[in-house]
Amino acid sequence: MKLPKIIEDKEKLRFLAPVAGAEIRHHVFVCGGTSCSKVDASSVKEAFVKELENRGLRYGKESKGRNPEGPILLTDCGSVGFCSIGVAVLVYPEGIWYAQVRESDVREIVEKHLIGGEVIWRLALKSFS
Numbered sequence: 001m002k003l004p005k006i007i008e009d010k011e012k013l014r015f016l017a018p019v020a021g022a023e024i025r026h027h028v029f030v031c032g033g034t035s036c037s038k039v040d041a042s043s044v045k046e047a048f049v050k051e052l053e054n055r056g057l058r059y060g061k062e063s064k065g066r067n068p069e070g071p072i073l074l075t076d077c078g079s080v081g082f083c084s085i086g087v088a089v090l091v092y093p094e095g096i097w098y099a100q101v102r103e104s105d106v107r108e109i110v111e112k113h114l115i116g117g118e119v120i121w122r123l124a125l126k127s128f129s
């Protein structure tokens with residue numbers, strides 16, 4: 001297999017991947033693994049999409065209803081080992097791993113943690129900070 005040539009030019013890299021130059025304050029991962037999917041991970045993800053996009057906080061292309069200046073990056077992820085206690089939601093740079101997140105918890109996570117900077121300790125099971 002022929003590997004692609006490594007691009008050294010940082011400006012070209014930022015052009016090819018604009019997120020590399022974006023001012024992201026939080027990166028939120030929502031687990032979409034098999035076990036989390038069984039406890040409605042898709043509804044949790046959709047609730048984050050709605051809460052963040054309605055507030056103009058979700059980073060991304062305008063053509064997709066997102067904000068190119070948005071401070072929050074929302075990403076799907078695979079299993080992180082919280083399979084029996086999903087839905088797992090991870091928030092960085094704080095390194096807070098929320099467990100048993102339900103659709104009804106999302107607004108609180110957005111308002112208190114992502115906007116207000118206050119961790120929701122009743123849901124936080126693991127912290128790397």
Ligand code: FES
Nearest residue numbers: 033036079082083
């Ligand atoms: S499937 Fe979500 S943590 Fe394992």
